[in-house]
Each structure stands twice: as structure tokens, then as C-alpha cells.
Amino acid sequence: RKEVEQDPGPFNVPEGATVAFNCTYSNSASQSFFWYRQDCRKEPKLLMSVYSSGNEDGRFTAQLNRASQYISLLIRDSKLSDSATYLCVVNIGGSGTYKYIFGTGTRLKVLA
Amino acid sequence: EAGVVQSPRYKIIEKKQPVAFWCNPISGHNTLYWYLQNLGQGPELLIRYENEEAVDDSQLPKDRFSAERLKGVDSTLKIQPAELGDSAVYLCASSSGTGMSGELFFGEGSRLTVL
Numbered sequence: 001r002k003e004v005e006q007d008p009g010p011f012n013v014p015e016g017a018t019v020a021f022n023c024t025y026s027n028s029a030s031q032s033f034f035w036y037r038q039d040c041r042k043e044p045k046l047l048m049s050v051y052s053s054g055n056e057d058g059r060f061t062a063q064l065n066r067a068s069q070y071i072s073l074l075i076r077d078s079k080l081s082d083s084a085t086y087l088c089v090v091n092i093g094g095s096g097t098y099k100y101i102f103g104t105g106t107r108l109k110v111l112a
Numbered sequence: 113e114a115g116v117v118q119s120p121r122y123k124i125i126e127k128k129q130p131v132a133f134w135c136n137p138i139s140g141h142n143t144l145y146w147y148l149q150n151l152g153q154g155p156e157l158l159i160r161y162e163n164e165e166a167v168d169d170s171q172l173p174k175d176r177f178s179a180e181r182l183k184g185v186d187s188t189l190k191i192q193p194a195e196l197g198d199s200a201v202y203l204c205a206s207s208s209g210t211g212m213s214g215e216l217f218f219g220e221g222s223r224l225t226v227l
Contacts, residue, residue: 004154006154008152034215036216042220043203043218043219043220043221044155044203044216044218045218046215046216087154087155089216098143098207098216099157099160099168100145100157100216101157102147102154102155102156103154104152104153104154105152105153105154
């Protein structure tokens with residue numbers, strides 16, 4: 001079993017739609033959680049951190065369920081520019097250390 | 113402020129040849145990572161440095177891969193000899209490793225094609 005698992009998609013959604021991505025992780029000692037965005041042939045970039053209480057950044061909402069070892073990302077009112085691969089990232093390092101494990105990524109294509 | 117710089121951006125070699133990739137992290141970032149990314153996959157960690165010390169190289173295929181980070185700044189990743197299956201993008205990333213954010217900053221990557 002992979003340490004971080006994501007549905008690879010692709011998710012094809014119309015503009016304005018709401019879309020949700022899920023991610024599960026296997027290491028219960030994981031310390032912190034993130035969503036990264038990667039555009040085609042570009043490097044990954046941090047989209048948002050994921051906190052236990054859930055957090056929102058504009059149209060993006062991230063949630064963490066430690067009991068189920070599950071992370072989600074919700075995108076509301078999808079824009080064409082949201083088309084990218086979304087990578088779930090888990091830090092399995094100990095306190096103060098960072099060993100980032102990436103999921104395979106979920107491809108999103110927003111259609112006009 | 114300059115980001116993570118990698119070179120070369122592209123490299124095409126024949127199998128069994130050696131190849132080296134160079135990375136200059138963001139100034140002041142103590143932690144440096146090398147990741148390998150195959151098409152359609154997420155980045156896979158090869159090695160992680162804290163300053164000049166390789167603290168995690170468990171995923172580095174040591175029979176053909178080597179890495180160094182002299183003086184705790186720049187790093188080099190070498191493959192010798194390269195195999196067809198090594199064709200991938202090699203990503204270098206750095207982080208300051210402080211607090212909960214620990215954001216990873218990636219370079220643009222070095223795309224290797226082995227013929």
C-alpha cells in the first residue's frame with residue numbers, strides 16, 4: 001500500500017462547478033499535511049496547508065480527518081485556470097523535521 | 113530573492129553514460145531534497161539533506177546514484193551508469209524547515225532522457 005493515495009482522475013468539470021479531491025495516508029504519526037498544485041511541465045507549488053480544524057482560502061477548502069487518515073480539497077466555482085494536477089503531501093518526519101511524501105496527484109481539467 | 117536553481121534543464125544521454133545534476137537552494141534553507149518524478153506520478157523522495165548531512169537516503173539506489181552537498185549549500189546528484197528507466201524529471205527542493213509550514217520550494221527540474 002502506498003503511503004499517500006489519491007484518485008489520479010482525470011476529473012473533467014465545467015466552469016463554475018464544485019469539485020472535491022480525496023487523499024488517504026497510511027502513517028498515523030504523520031505530522032502535517034498540504035495540497036500542492038502542479039501545472040503541466042512545471043514544478044509543484046504549495047496551494048495550502050491543511051489544519052485539523054479545516055481551513056479555507058478563497059474558493060479552496062481543505063479538511064483533515066486524523067481518525068480516518070483522510071484529507072480533502074474542495075474547489076468551488078471552478079475556473080479554467082484551476083486546470084492542473086493537485087498533489088496531496090504528507091509530512092511523516094518527526095517533530096521539527098520534514099520528510100514529505102507525495103501522492104500520485106489528481107488531474108483536474110475545467111472545461112469552458 | 114532567487115528561487116531554487118537547477119541545471120541542466122534538459123539532458124539527453126545514451127544508456128550507460130554518466131550524468132550529473134546541480135542544485136542551488138534558496139539562500140538560508142538548511143534542508144535540501146532531491147525528488148524523482150515520472151510522467152503521471154507524484155514526486156518520489158530520493159534523498160534529504162539537513163545542512164551537509166544526508167539524513168535520509170533510504171530511497172536512493174546507491175548502486176548507481178550518488179549525491180553530495182558540500183558546505184551545506186549546493187548539491188549534486190549523479191547517476192553512473194544511466195539506464196533507460198532513469199528517464200524522468202529530477203526535482204530539487206529546499207525548505208527552511210521551521211515552524212509548521214515547512215513549505216517546499218522546488219526548482220524547475222532537470223528532465224533526463226536516456227536513449
